[in-house]
Amino acid sequence: MTTAPPLPFAPGRAPRLPVWAAPMAGGPSSTSLIAAVGAAGGLGVLPGGYLSPAAFEERLDALEAATSAPWAVNLFLPGPPTADPAGVEAHAARLGPVAAAHGVALGDPRWEDDGIDAKVDLVLARRPAAVTLTFGCPAPELVARIREATGAVVLVTTTTPEEAVEATAAGVDGLVVQGAEAGGHRGAFRDDPALPGGGELVPLLELLARTRAATPLPLVAAGGLMGGADVRAALTAGASGVQLGTALLCTPEAGTSEVHRRALLDRRYPGTTVTRGFTGRPARGLANPLALAHPDAPSAYPEVHHLTRPLRAAAAEQGDPDAVHLWAGEGWRAVTEEPAADLVARIAHEAGLEG
Ligand SMILES: Cc1cc2nc3c(=O)[nH]c(=O)nc-3n(C[C@H](O)[C@H](O)[C@H](O)COP(=O)(O)O)c2cc1C
Known part of the structure; x- marks a missing residue:
């Protein structure tokens, strides 16, 4: 065909x-x-x-x-190390309290290959x-x-x-x-x-x-x-x-993960959005609070990926989808x-x- x-x-x-x-x-x-x-x-x-x-x-x-x-x-x-270390610091300052609320510290925003x-x-x-x-x-x-x-x-x-x-x-x-x-x-x-x-x-x-x-x-x-x-x-x-x-x-x-599956199947969030908030690289996922809260997150991959990792892991373990990266494409409702x-x-x- x-x-x-x-x-x-x-x-x-x-x-x-x-x-x-x-x-x-x-x-x-x-x-x-x-x-x-x-x-x-x-x-x-x-x-x-x-x-x-x-x-x-x-x-x-x-x-x-x-x-x-x-x-x-x-x-x-x-890719190269981030050109925006100040942006990473600012993102860390914003996310620190969210991590603390989940009982963890943010990770080290390191670059690696x-x-x-x-x-x-x-x-x-x-x-x-x-x-x-x-x-x-x-x-x-x-x-x-x-x-x-x-x-x-x-x-x-x-x-x-x-x-x-x-x-x-x-x-x-x-x-x-x-x-x-x-x-x-x-x-x-x-x-x-x-x-x-x-x-x-x-x-x-x-x-x-x-x-x-x-x-x-x-x-x-x-x-x-x-x-x-x-x-x-x-x-x-x-x-x-x-x-x-x-x-x-x-x-x-x-x-x-169970938290990701449930968020998709229960239609917990109304749609998807593209955000750098979780990893420092634009990614499409369900539009949960963390995805929506940081439109100014820096271009800094994988630094931000490492920064937020403990927070995302803790949130997933605690069954809290609001702070987990819930990657999903625009067709997600047909899952x-x-x-x-x-x-x-x-x-x-x-x-x-x-x-
Ligand atoms: C949870 C998840 C993880 C992904 N990880 C990768 C990856 O490791 N490498 C990659 O090239 N693309 C990755 N992608 C993108 C997919 O390969 C693919 O482009 C995308 O899923 C296609 O769109 P769809 O989700 O609407 O079908 C990932 C996508 C999702 C949903």
Whole structure:
């Protein structure tokens, strides 16, 4: 049904369906979720973000033991340390009392590179179907090294046609095109502090059309895809594949925290918003009090991520969703509790991908 160019997967590593489980770091993308999506013919993506290299290695081992289906990995590319340390201090001063009310102190707002070099080395020894990179444009040498060592297709998340052009020049095999509707962090290459979303916030179908015109590369669409009609529209607009994020958050296999699940299913908050308040990078989540209270939070990732971590962990443990990052895309009201394999099969059927 689509005339979009296919991704050049290595022999035996192409998923039967062009339906991917989006990488969701921080818990939701459990081994069983990735394996269930793979067993249903989709492609699960193991997120490497936030994990120590040792924990990432364990997750790779567990996934390889759990599935014989193709799978993929996602890594965060580090940005520079914040240019706004005063903004971080001001944010800390505002959040200190909130943390104290939850019985914890704020964390150390340190910069780090998410262990990217060690994680790349771990991936080089494996056989993923795809390696997706987020939060920046990879150097052409990195793209070539990953492709040559693993045989994987290498993709990068883009949020504008300009980023698509930059990524194409870096030699990637495809793009994960992230529309404005998407839950979680914006994957923009650079976080422009002057813009609340860190960059242009382009709705998915418009972004696919503009990206399609800017690059010949295969595109995998992400953002707000909750049902077969959404998937069909994305494929018709020029995508070769789709990523489901929020749609999978409440499946029984997902490692989503109880407080996050309940906030989604109970419709506790009226909608979503994009905020830097939790991590210092714009991210879309349910519009809870902490998300709404800090429109002036600094552009400082991962400094603010580390600053707020103890607060978010304590709030989640105490069952208080008001101070937890509840990442969710704009389609969140359509979330279901179906098993992941049923959800993938239903969406594929509705989208006309299989009988
Ligand atoms: C809880 C959560 C965690 C996420 N973590 C990552 C991640 O680790 N890496 C990444 O590239 N994208 C991440 N994202 C973004 C998703 O990969 C994807 O772009 C998004 O979920 C698509 O929009 P949707 O949620 O509306 O389906 C995350 C999204 C959510 C909801």
